[in-house]
Amino acid sequence: MADASGNIPSYKGMSSDNVKGLILALSSSFFIGASFIIKKKGLKKAGASGVRAGVGGYSYLYEPLWWAGMITMIVGEIANFAAYAFAPAILVTPLGALSIIISAVLAHIILQEKLHIFGILGCVLCVVGSTTIVLHAPPEREIESVREVWDLATEPGFLFYAFLVILAVFVLIIHFIPQYGQTHIMVYIGICSLVGSLSVMSVKALGIALKLTFSGTNQLIYPQTWTFTLVVAVCVVTQMNYLNKALDTFNTAVVSPIYYVMFTSFTILASIIMFKDWDRQDPSQIVTEMCGFVTILSGTFLLHKTKDMGDGMSSLSVRLSKYSEEDGFAPEDIPLRCPESFRSP
Template sequence: MSETRDFYIGLGLATSSSVLIGSSFIVKKKALQALSVRAGQGGYGYLRDPLWWLGMTMMASGECINFAAYAFAPATMVTPLGALSVLVSAVLASRMLGEKLNILGKIGCLVCLLGSTVVVLHAPKEQNLNTLAELSEKLHDPGFVIYAFVVVVTVVVLIFYLEPRYGQKNPLVYVTVTGAIGSLTVMACKGLGVVIKQTLQGDNQLTNWLSWMLLVSVAFCISVQMIYLNKALDVFNTSVVTPILYVVFTSCVILASAILFKEWGGLPPDDIAGVLCGFFTVVSGIFLLQAFKDMSISMNNLARVKKDAPALPQCNGNYVSVPTAAYEERVELVDVKHNSFSSAPDSTMYKNGHRS
């Protein structure tokens, strides 16, 4: 009975977290739209806007509630429910911000969410971490050091080289910075959780230098995340930013956790196949979302395009009759044999430039 109760408590917390986080994107976007100097151009006026701080508070509350959900329910249930924030933000963006998402974008969002869910469900679970000493030992592991180095180098390249050139054109620049740094934020937050847990149990860790290093890391990483998330929301549609951020962030967190906690060693073949399939599904979803985002495509105009498609050229002997858009009542006639052509009313036929 207790396990069932905890499961539903975790389910409620995870769902509430997703609603808060998804709604926070819309609230912050509304605040960013009112700026005179946009965040995408380096402005920080949103820091003086109460509406932006409301959105920030909603996001922080959602993250705290999501963290609490892991104490009651399995991670394989809580983490995929984070995808609900994508659906919430997409629905609210269409209602409150007037943003449009064509049918291929909607399919891309769905594919991204399905692929991410498959990855999360088949990914290895985190190893239990009980003491700060264990975390300190793991942080010195060469694999995690290399991962952290790659993340830092990637972020530096994105910020100083790619952002000035492509930041206003491609959302992946801002979102990759946010997601990659976010993976380090999660690792540091888990470390702080261990610090708090040990301290509450009577083993004071507040005098440990690593505790304060983790706190500084969390503050710095969250600051970078917020700056580039605001830029992404200011420049691009929420319905585009949210699913891509979900995919990038979730993938980076899974990879960082696997490296730091050494979880992949005992992964069975079916889970390995599931992770790979999920990854390529996510790639397909991102392609659908990005490649056709500027096209006006819906079920209605797809049916109309099929209905209004021009007829194929009609060939009659030496002549090809080709309807043209410029002359609704005229037909262009081409002499196939002699490569000569002229224009005439439908009732008139020409051959070699002479009326037949």
């Protein structure tokens, strides 16, 4: 709690700024995790009376509950942005994983969405892998001007990465969405994550510009600042559009962790390319980060298998119901037979 002067005291060796950053990061995780559930409720309500977002509808734009979810997410993102102003990334970024747990718990309580035990293990592996990568990431390089960020963004390495990202997004939108958008979660989430890696780099540049401007060095006079602002706007609109489609089509408890994992992975990759982070790392740190990626892949595999289990059980239930309706008895009356070799003597 704050003292009489309004300052937050330090706690167990943490500076007051770090405590502020910790509180903001925890608040951000709660708001972002809750926003997934509120938006899902809004999408369901809008889909009941209009065209669902998952099949190209935009009736959710007229649903107040969806806008409540959007506002909740914006509040969370603002809190997360502010947290970086007080605490280092090594403290703030891993706490973003808490939004996955909050989203899964609220989905279980509010939306009645079930997650298999292996899905829970997959979530844990995703969180551990992402945290491992973040905790062993190199410190951010010092940036003193938005023009310096622009120079980094226009180097051949990052321009090639940006070209590949834009090309992959167009291929996913034009070729894969019509065929696999309703059945493969990685299509929508892939678009959100790829575009998100570019938006974070632009957000960072914009944040640097605002910070320098507030400190007395005006960066708003440079066209690079407004270019980064435009990129942020386009990327955020694209992310929100396809994230809505993913939430409307698939289980929230699966969408949330996969989105977090892929978004974090592509963002770290973009940062490595743009800011050349690995130049300041020793081999042990790089190996540890690779182990984190393997852990993330393992968690994502378990989450996919969990979805397959759920789909399989749903299909079995439909087949049993159809079988019972055609033959005139209830599903519970159907005997479950096993081969003679599996029976007890």
